[in-house]
Amino acid sequence: MMGNYKLVFCFRFILLTLLLQAMDIDQLIAQKENPSYIFRAYEDDDFLNDLGRGTDKAYTSGLQFTLFYNKNHPSHFFLDHIIPKAGDSSVNTYGVGLMQIMYTPDDLTAIYYIPNDYSYAGADVVKYSLYSFNPKKSFAFQTEIVAGVMGPAALAGQAQHWLHKAIKDTAVPAGWGNQYKNDGLFNVNFTVENQFYTNHKYLEIIGDAQICAGTMFDEIEMGPTIRIGKMEPYFNGYMNHFSTSYSSTEKGWNKVQLYFIIKPAVQYVLYSSMLQGGLFSQPPTVTKFIYVDNVKEQIYFEKPKQYIENYVGNIAYGAVLAYRHWSITFTQTYSTCVLKGIYPYIYGNITIYYGW
DSSP: OOOHHHHHHHHHHHHHHHHHTTOOGGGGGOOOOOOOOEEEEEETTTTOEEEEEEESEEEEEEEEEEEEEEEEEEOOOGGGGGGGGGTTTOOOEEEEEEEEEEEEEEEESSSSSOOOSSSOOEEEEEEEEEEEEEETTTTEEEEEEEEEEESGGGGHHHHHHHHHHHHTTTTOOOOOOOOOOOOEEEEEEEEEEEEEEEEESSEEEEEEEEEEEEEEEEEEEEEEEEEEEEEGGGOGGGGGGGGOOOOTOOOOOGGEEEEEEEEEEEEEEEEEHHHHHHHSOOOOOOEEEEEEEOOOOOOOOOOOOBBSSEEEEEEEEEEEEEEEEEEEEEEEEEEEEETTSOOOOEEEEEEEEOOO
């Protein structure tokens, strides 16, 4: 086990060091009326349920920490010369971050494999992103490059055990020995957004199309985003979504953004490592109990293949409140079934932003 800890530490350190070369650390001390940096703490969790029935199953956690930043001069990082931008007048926001993902079945207390349910699966990934907005032509490109590891090396089981112990939850996750095996993950996710309608006051409708390709997740997604409320124009740049001017001349309500988001989407999914196992690893050996002549026996077998639903629908909705340096968002997402014959799921998200 210590070998896994060391490998994961080295992997994260090398990747994060590489990505941080794209940033200008010496500019962190610069203070401006509009933010040049935003730190985001982001948590998907199925316990955050607006029906008042929090769960601990299916897509149960997605924890992210990301630093977003603008550059005031041409970038020298090699990836920035490859990633597409939304034209000469674009507002470009870069990001580096870490994310841990967890899937679990409904019954956390069972040590054996549970058929007809979500499998234990965990992953750690590093993300490098560029969100490029063109305020003149009202379109945007969003690109994410994702690299990481899934399986026991991601230490998702240890993280969930620690959390349950910290909150004194008696339902101790016992089946992480059945999780999918170690495998490498690499993905490129690309999104195009275009403005369909705005009244330049309190309503925007934005269409988007996304394609994800790699060893982590392969899918195509389309759908609109509807924003309603007091807000900065969407295509003025990513930083403006989650902060307001720091100018001392701005007072009261002028310092606040408060708006609501509705985002339905349809997906065509070809592959998901979290649901089906890694692309290059074999299925794990799992156990179950049977009774032979009224005697309980444990048997070992190769984990059966999971079959995904190719067509998936979901809808997310929520609110954003931004006041000067700070912003908080809460959204709820409902998804149709993602595995054939296995229940759909619901999860909430709470995200806190701080800009400077």
